[in-house]
Amino acid sequence: MSTERLDAQMAFLMEADKLKQILRATKIADGARYENSGEHSWHIALFALVLGADAPAEVHIDRVIRMLLLHDLVEIDAGDAPIFGDHDAAEMAAKEDAAATRIFGLLPPDQAQEFRAIWDEFEAAETADARFAKSLDRFQPPNQNLASDGGSWAEYDTRYDLFEARVGTKIKRGAPWLWDWLQPRASAWFEARGKR
Amino acid sequence: MSTERLDAQMAFLMEADKLKQILRATKIADGARYENSGEHSWHIALFALVLGADAPAEVHIDRVIRMLLLHDLVEIDAGDAPIFGDHDAAEMAAKEDAAATRIFGLLPPDQAQEFRAIWDEFEAAETADARFAKSLDRFQPPNQNLASDGGSWAEYDTRYDLFEARVGTKIKRGAPWLWDWLQPRASAWFEARGKR
Numbered sequence: 001m002s003t004e005r006l007d008a009q010m011a012f013l014m015e016a017d018k019l020k021q022i023l024r025a026t027k028i029a030d031g032a033r034y035e036n037s038g039e040h041s042w043h044i045a046l047f048a049l050v051l052g053a054d055a056p057a058e059v060h061i062d063r064v065i066r067m068l069l070l071h072d073l074v075e076i077d078a079g080d081a082p083i084f085g086d087h088d089a090a091e092m093a094a095k096e097d098a099a100a101t102r103i104f105g106l107l108p109p110d111q112a113q114e115f116r117a118i119w120d121e122f123e124a125a126e127t128a129d130a131r132f133a134k135s136l137d138r139f140q141p142p143n144q145n146l147a148s149d150g151g152s153w154a155e156y157d158t159r160y161d162l163f164e165a166r167v168g169t170k171i172k173r174g175a176p177w178l179w180d181w182l183q184p185r186a187s188a189w190f191e192a193r194g195k196r
Numbered sequence: 197m198s199t200e201r202l203d204a205q206m207a208f209l210m211e212a213d214k215l216k217q218i219l220r221a222t223k224i225a226d227g228a229r230y231e232n233s234g235e236h237s238w239h240i241a242l243f244a245l246v247l248g249a250d251a252p253a254e255v256h257i258d259r260v261i262r263m264l265l266l267h268d269l270v271e272i273d274a275g276d277a278p279i280f281g282d283h284d285a286a287e288m289a290a291k292e293d294a295a296a297t298r299i300f301g302l303l304p305p306d307q308a309q310e311f312r313a314i315w316d317e318f319e320a321a322e323t324a325d326a327r328f329a330k331s332l333d334r335f336q337p338p339n340q341n342l343a344s345d346g347g348s349w350a351e352y353d354t355r356y357d358l359f360e361a362r363v364g365t366k367i368k369r370g371a372p373w374l375w376d377w378l379q380p381r382a383s384a385w386f387e388a389r390g391k392r
Contacts, residue, residue: 006377009246014343016242017225020235029213039216042238046212046265050205053307062258069242069261111249147210181202 005108012106015076022075025082025155026141031148037072037080040140044068047136051178058128067122067133070115074099083141083166084156096123128174135174138167142186150189160187160196201304208302211272218271221278221351222337227344233268233276236336240264243332247374254324263318263329266311270295279337279362280352292319324370331370334363338382346385356383356392 020038028035045068052061072080077099081087104116121127125134142163145151153163163186172179190196216234224231241264248257268276273295277283300312317323321330338359341347349359359382368375386392 003377005250006373010339010377013239013243013246014225014339017239017340017343020224020231020239021226021228028216029210030217032217035216036235038238039232039234042234042241042265043209043213043216045238045241045261047209049262049265050209050303050307054201062261065241065258065261065265066245069238069245107246111246143206143210144213147213177202181199181206 008106008108009111012103012111015103015106016073018076019073022072022080024080024141025085025152026144027148027151029144029147031151035144037075041069041072044136044140047140048133051136051175052132054177055132055175056128059132060129063118063129064133064136067118067129068136070119071122071133071137073103074119076103082152082156083138084152084158084162125173131174133174135171135178138170139175139178139182142167142182146185146189150193153189153195158190158195160190163190204302204304205307208299208307211299211302212269214272215269218268218276220276220337221281221348222340223344223347225340225343227347231340233271237265237268240332240336243336244329247332247371248328250373251328251371252324255328256325259314259325260329260332263314263325264332266315267318267329267333269299270315272299278348278352279334280348280354280358321369327370329370331367331374334366335371335374335378338363338378342381342385346389349385349391354386354391356386359386 019041020036022037023034024037024040026035027033045065048061048064048068052059052064074096078092078095081092100116100119104112104119107115121130122133125131141152145153168179168183171182187196216232218233219230220233220236222231223229241261244257244260244264248255248260251257270292274288274291277288296312296315300308303311318326318329321327337348341349364375364379367378383392
């Protein structure tokens with residue numbers, strides 16, 4: 001093991017620490033504060049470990065977990081784009097692309113290439129693993145919103161239709177059984193507030 | 197997929213959210229605030245993904261990552277025991293054992309048994325996977341301490357000998373190349389402050 005290799009690995013890992021300071025639009029379940037992208041990444045990796053046991057056979061859970069551990073690192077440079085907010089998708093994609101180049105580029109070349117490929121696969125959302133990973137990334141926040149009296153739904157004054165379009169369709173695509181479970185719960189919340 | 201099974205999985209996953217509110221003795225790298233055990237769990241799973249590529253062949257990285265995602269959940273009930281603090285080890289072990297029974301017990305029976313076994317393996321620190329996982333759990337905090345002008349070392353007025361006894365020996369056991377990298381850096385920090 002060369003010192004140079006380990007120096008590069010540690011430069012990446014210490015840079016990654018900054019993800020703990022990127023705040024999301026979602027609050028933690030008791031509503032006390034906004035969630036950061038580091039703890040969010042842990043939580044959805046745990047979702048993958050638990051819920052992945054019942055995913056279709058073509059989903060490889062350990063690959064999904066690796067994907068989820070890496071998926072938000074680009075936010076260190078690009079920030080988090082709230083799902084119910086308005087942002088220029090092409091501009092955001094360009095920022096995230098540059099962020100991936102810089103951040104994964106801190107690693108030794110073989111790992112930089114490997115991790116970048118995993119992140120690109122997640123972003124493209126075409127493989128079974130990436131589709132399931134994306135579903136979990138969309139499935140966790142509504143559960144925290146339900147637990148904290150609306151969370152980001154209340155803050156962004158969201159209607160059910162927008163929730164179903166931006167969140168529901170993505171969950172359904174990779175994990176239909178999770179959408180079946182969530183949909184009536186979410187629907188009831190919006191219904192009770194005259195938002196559906 | 198029975199609703200009962202998914203209800204149990206979700207009860208576990210939403211209980212796990214509380215780990216985001218358990219504060220550790222270590223600060224995040226810029227020293228701005230204490231680290232919580234949720235983001236810590238993400239960070240060391242990432243350490244496993246990066247540094248595990250150079251671990252001995254008998255270490256299975258994906259198992260180590262699963263272990264690290266689960267390793268601190270017992271703190272939801274038992275709290276975090278700072279490594280340089282004084283606590284009754286037997287009392288803490290009993291608290292953590294009860295916590296594991298309650299928290300993993302929220303899962304469907306097959307997963308409760310599977311996850312409990314992974315946690316028990318981590319705690320026993322006898323297999324190659326558990327030894328490597330324990331090494332990473334000890335290796336991450338000193339790097340944050342070095343980045344934040346001492347962090348928990350400064351707060352607990354720690355001397356080098358205690359650091360080597362409580363932290364160094366555990367890192368060396370599962371990841372000697374990481375200790376070789378860290379030791380001179382840590383030693384210099386303690387030396388400069390007359391603590392070695």
